[in-house]
Amino acid sequence: MQNSVHDPKVLIALDFADADAALEFVKPLDPKNCRLKVGKELFAVAGPEFVQQLVFQGFDVFLDLKYHDIPNTVAKAVAAAARMGVWMVNVHASGGSKMMKAAKEALTGFEKPPLLIAVTVLTSMQREDLAEIGLDIEPKEQVLRLAKLTQDSGLDGVVCSAQETAMLRKELGEDFCLVTPGIRPAGSAANDQKRIMTPADALKSGSSYLVIGRPITQAVDPIKALQSINDSLDVE
Numbered sequence: 001m002q003n004s005v006h007d008p009k010v011l012i013a014l015d016f017a018d019a020d021a022a023l024e025f026v027k028p029l030d031p032k033n034c035r036l037k038v039g040k041e042l043f044a045v046a047g048p049e050f051v052q053q054l055v056f057q058g059f060d061v062f063l064d065l066k067y068h069d070i071p072n073t074v075a076k077a078v079a080a081a082a083r084m085g086v087w088m089v090n091v092h093a094s095g096g097s098k099m100m101k102a103a104k105e106a107l108t109g110f111e112k113p114p115l116l117i118a119v120t121v122l123t124s125m126q127r128e129d130l131a132e133i134g135l136d137i138e139p140k141e142q143v144l145r146l147a148k149l150t151q152d153s154g155l156d157g158v159v160c161s162a163q164e165t166a167m168l169r170k171e172l173g174e175d176f177c178l179v180t181p182g183i184r185p186a187g188s189a190a191n192d193q194k195r196i197m198t199p200a201d202a203l204k205s206g207s208s209y210l211v212i213g214r215p216i217t218q219a220v221d222p223i224k225a226l227q228s229i230n231d232s233l234d235v236e
């Protein structure tokens, strides 16, 4: 599971307040060195045209809108994402198997459908946050339960923390895609993330892709920060 120019492991979270700021940030980036993630903040202001612009520039785009709704609505939303040409899209696994299967079904017929993955337990949450919503268990137990449900529903993978990837690799095999936010280079601020790991350790533990936002976007020199992370992953 090595980082390489053909399969960059770092997905940069473009959490910017407007399209201009995001485009300025993207300008010096090379699609060979990273993929891009567009989430709720940027999508709300910049919309599908912005996403398509990134795709046109040659970037693999993860549209991170974490759909969570009734099956029909999620299926239509996932199909709309596929029409934008994104590389990956996600739903919430807690929406259940009927919703996830409807989302998967909505992608049949696309020549190059995006990878469809499901969020398990947000990396900002720990045991006490689960207790608050009625789940008196460790995050890893809930992650495993939802990851199994996701795999059984026919999806390509899950969003989890890198702290759970070794367990999921053992339980769900090598081909299941494990996308891990909550990645923090040694010494960088955790911010609101709780279940964290360094980029190199995450890759070694079995992460397929590393979602990294603030440690790169808010670095004094973002290109240098990305380069240093890629170097730590043993670029071939």
Ligand SMILES: O=c1ccn([C@@H]2O[C@H](COP(=O)(O)O)[C@@H](O)[C@H]2O)c(=O)[nH]1
Pocket: 013, 015, 039, 119, 121, 122, 123, 124, 159, 160, 181, 182, 183, 191, 193, 211, 212, 213, 214, 215
């Ligand atoms: O469980 C999750 C799911 C999604 N995210 C998203 O990843 C990035 C992380 O950004 P950082 O600045 O590196 O913390 C952000 O866009 C989240 O919405 C997540 O963190 N955890």
